[in-house]
Amino acid sequence: MELQITWFVLWGVLWAVYFMLDGFVLGAGMLMNVIARNDAEKRVVINTFGPVWDGNEVWLITAGGATFAAFPTTYALMFSYLYSALLILLFALIVRGVSFEFRGKMDNLGWKKGWDMAILLGSLLPALLFGVAFGNIFAGLPMDAAGYHGSLIGLLNPYGLLTGLLFVGLFLQHGALYLSVKTTDELKERAEGIAKKLWPALLVIAVVFLAATAAATSLYDNYFARPELWAVPLLAALELIVVRIMVGRGKLLKAFAASCATILLVVATAIVGLFPNLIPSSLDPAASLTIFNSSSSQYTLTIMTVVALVMVPIIIAYKIWTYRIFRAPVTVEEVTADDHAY
Amino acid sequence: MDVVTLSRLQFAVTSMFHFIFVPLTLGLVLLVAWMETRYVLSGNEMYKRMARFWGKLFLINFALGIVTGITMEFQFGMNWAEYSRYVGDIFGAPLAIEATVAFFLESVFIGIWAFGWDKVSKKVHLLSIWVVAIASNLSALWILLANGWMQNPVGYVLRNGRAEMVDFGAMLTNPYGVWKFYHTIVSSYTVAVFFVLGVSAWHLLRNSNPEFFRASFRMASYFGVVVILLVLFTGDYQAEVVARYQPTKLAAMESQWETASNVGIHLLAWPDSENERNAIEAAYVPGVLSYLAYRDVNAEIKGLKDFPKEDRPPVLPVFLSFRAMIGLGTFMAFAIFVSTFFVWRGTLDKQRLWLRLLIYAIPVPYIANQLGWLVAEIGRQPWIVYGVLRTSDGVSQSISVSQVVVSLAGFTLLYGGLGIIDIYLLVKFSRKGPEEAQPAAQPILKEA
Numbered sequence: 001m002e003l004q005i006t007w008f009v010l011w012g013v014l015w016a017v018y019f020m021l022d023g024f025v026l027g028a029g030m031l032m033n034v035i036a037r038n039d040a041e042k043r044v045v046i047n048t049f050g051p052v053w054d055g056n057e058v059w060l061i062t063a064g065g066a067t068f069a070a071f072p073t074t075y076a077l078m079f080s081y082l083y084s085a086l087l088i089l090l091f092a093l094i095v096r097g098v099s100f101e102f103r104g105k106m107d108n109l110g111w112k113k114g115w116d117m118a119i120l121l122g123s124l125l126p127a128l129l130f131g132v133a134f135g136n137i138f139a140g141l142p143m144d145a146a147g148y149h150g151s152l153i154g155l156l157n158p159y160g161l162l163t164g165l166l167f168v169g170l171f172l173q174h175g176a177l178y179l180s181v182k183t184t185d186e187l188k189e190r191a192e193g194i195a196k197k198l199w200p201a202l203l204v205i206a207v208v209f210l211a212a213t214a215a216a217t218s219l220y221d222n223y224f225a226r227p228e229l230w231a232v233p234l235l236a237a238l239e240l241i242v243v244r245i246m247v248g249r250g251k252l253l254k255a256f257a258a259s260c261a262t263i264l265l266v267v268a269t270a271i272v273g274l275f276p277n278l279i280p281s282s283l284d285p286a287a288s289l290t291i292f293n294s295s296s297s298q299y300t301l302t303i304m305t306v307v308a309l310v311m312v313p314i315i316i317a318y319k320i321w322t323y324r325i326f327r328a329p330v331t332v333e334e335v336t337a338d339d340h341a342y
Numbered sequence: 343m344d345v346v347t348l349s350r351l352q353f354a355v356t357s358m359f360h361f362i363f364v365p366l367t368l369g370l371v372l373l374v375a376w377m378e379t380r381y382v383l384s385g386n387e388m389y390k391r392m393a394r395f396w397g398k399l400f401l402i403n404f405a406l407g408i409v410t411g412i413t414m415e416f417q418f419g420m421n422w423a424e425y426s427r428y429v430g431d432i433f434g435a436p437l438a439i440e441a442t443v444a445f446f447l448e449s450v451f452i453g454i455w456a457f458g459w460d461k462v463s464k465k466v467h468l469l470s471i472w473v474v475a476i477a478s479n480l481s482a483l484w485i486l487l488a489n490g491w492m493q494n495p496v497g498y499v500l501r502n503g504r505a506e507m508v509d510f511g512a513m514l515t516n517p518y519g520v521w522k523f524y525h526t527i528v529s530s531y532t533v534a535v536f537f538v539l540g541v542s543a544w545h546l547l548r549n550s551n552p553e554f555f556r557a558s559f560r561m562a563s564y565f566g567v568v569v570i571l572l573v574l575f576t577g578d579y580q581a582e583v584v585a586r587y588q589p590t591k592l593a594a595m596e597s598q599w600e601t602a603s604n605v606g607i608h609l610l611a612w613p614d615s616e617n618e619r620n621a622i623e624a625a626y627v628p629g630v631l632s633y634l635a636y637r638d639v640n641a642e643i644k645g646l647k648d649f650p651k652e653d654r655p656p657v658l659p660v661f662l663s664f665r666a667m668i669g670l671g672t673f674m675a676f677a678i679f680v681s682t683f684f685v686w687r688g689t690l691d692k693q694r695l696w697l698r699l700l701i702y703a704i705p706v707p708y709i710a711n712q713l714g715w716l717v718a719e720i721g722r723q724p725w726i727v728y729g730v731l732r733t734s735d736g737v738s739q740s741i742s743v744s745q746v747v748v749s750l751a752g753f754t755l756l757y758g759g760l761g762i763i764d765i766y767l768l769v770k771f772s773r774k775g776p777e778e779a780q781p782a783a784q785p786i787l788k789e790a
Contacts, residue, residue, distance in 0.1 A: 051453035054408060058441060058449045064415050065438035072430020072504075079419025079426075080738035087749050090416055091756055094409040098760055101405035105767050148740045296431045297506045304435060311442040322450050325461050 003301040004291040007070040010308055012271035014066055018059035020263045025053045027175015029123025033116055035190050043335045046100055046342045048182035051326045069304050073294035074278045082133060084152040089129045096122025104342050127171045128164040135163025138217045140282030159216040166209045169202040170263055177256040184329050199244050219273030232272055236265035346737045348746040349421040356413050358712055359757045363407035365711050369534025370400045371475040382468045395776035401456055402767050425726050425736030432498050432507035433488055440484035447477035483523050490519020492727050494587040521583045525576040531569040532674055532707035538562035540704035541772045543697035550775055563685050566678040585635035589644045591721035594660040596631055600645040605631040613657045618647055655723040663716040670710040677703055
């Protein structure tokens, strides 16, 4: 029993870290065309995350792989039920990934404009679709013993779209703060200004989301059963407020750190609410996919636990090391001088 | 077409497309790491320019390998949900381990390498490319162990309505997976060998940067000699493994219908599945197949007729792919030896016809690699897990024909477009050649 819980926690951690890390890449990608006014500035934006975006996306691959290895039934049903939504998500992520590499490879205005659009869509669509998918998971998918009764259009219900909007808002704010730390001069000022302007909107979305969650999902049941758990969403709200305070004081690195914490805690809030479900059924509670009825055998979970306990700290260590290597802000001069940059 | 056929077609399109980029990545990263090692050891700037030039081509290729890899992980669940549910307990583990032990390393350190020329020391920079090289090959190991398990399932029991892992070690040492890894990995390297030979030949013909491309050519040809010998050796061994664990595949590879001892091969043959015989058979060499499969000219080979029709793979595509792969492999061995001979004799620049041929030879190892996968995957049919689960039983229940038609069309269009762009950029930057050599004094200032 305990290993399932360990893997539920790890599953949550993988998604949370993925959203925290790719969140600022998606956010910066959405903001690139707004914040950057010329080609050199756009290249600066792309190069702020150039060395790290690929490693960030691996958290998604690992989250997918961990779902497969630890909860194969959930992996199988989730991916086949959400087929069309995942397909669009995949296409968007594929296009985004190659656009970073391809954009700077030709000195042609039409070429660059095309990839600028690809970066915008390749960032906006995943942010939105991840939100829509998770919103629908929070609310439960229409599935029973006979299978799945939903559709792509059905996923675009108000609560799903609201969660999508929340993700987009969180990532926009996160991306703006990242850019404010990783750029200089005018770019930095613009990024800071956008972060300030976004915050009230994000707050409104978050409040509406929290209220709608009470109506559309059973996520709060666990909280009413164990009131001490309310600390998690309270901390999430607190961190969101810290973001605004730090931006106001001009302490942008701290604001970005608080934004990281906000995203981690928002995911934690949802994960705590889901437990022990991975995907609840909106039709028949008995058809919900839980960590107990969809998990791998104890033997497999034990092996995977050993792998995770050994590897995850190592991964975190060299990732921190990389972020330290590339901690300096990216400047226009640097980007135009280095041939290897994007 | 039904969901099964469409999903198989989609898996073929997406995995074969993915495998256009993967083999070049696996081999080219080793050559780039070697070039940079020579730069760090000798201080010779030319090797730095080599690492940067070939490294740039590596990165253009790498980008598509990465993004098309995400598809691979998603579509087991999307299109093959019954398979994923049934085998996830044992098949999911190598995929998840691949991400944690290999893919993370590869993705993080390629960032350091591509962006860190002026940010980390020479030695750390060199270390980063070696980490990428080792991690990408390690990544291939886990993926091929997973595939090896589908070919020869080991270390599991059927329990709770699925295949559950009981022996992780058996999966790691699965002879089918291990030999598949060896053969696939060294075969992948041939792509990099011919890529570097071909691009260098193009420049040598135009006398652009002759010293630079002669050195590149030399490294690729030496590497090629080692690699092609390993390809032949591992291919030979893998055939033995196939004979032992997948007799239906072996029989299809050689279009062998009757069970017999002392079986040879027909250099010319054409299978006729309908009548369970070969329409054409000529130029018989006795004993060869028995020997290759069991190291004994008198060994018995099981013919296709010994297996029920519903358990046999489609013979013609397996047979033809295998023959064509062997043919192209032989050509590659010949081309590598001849190229190395010219390098050794120092007459490379004069062999204009040969250099021109090498440009056109770039696609050959790509095709041979794809053919090898066709033998492996079509030859496993009708099973998705050999002898355990049929392909038709592995498909998702909840997806419709129209969904898969749309996704297959989408993948074909998107991949087609990206593939054209990628090849265009590879050609463009291959032709552009290396950066200008800097005046002797400048690098010192730049390093400071």
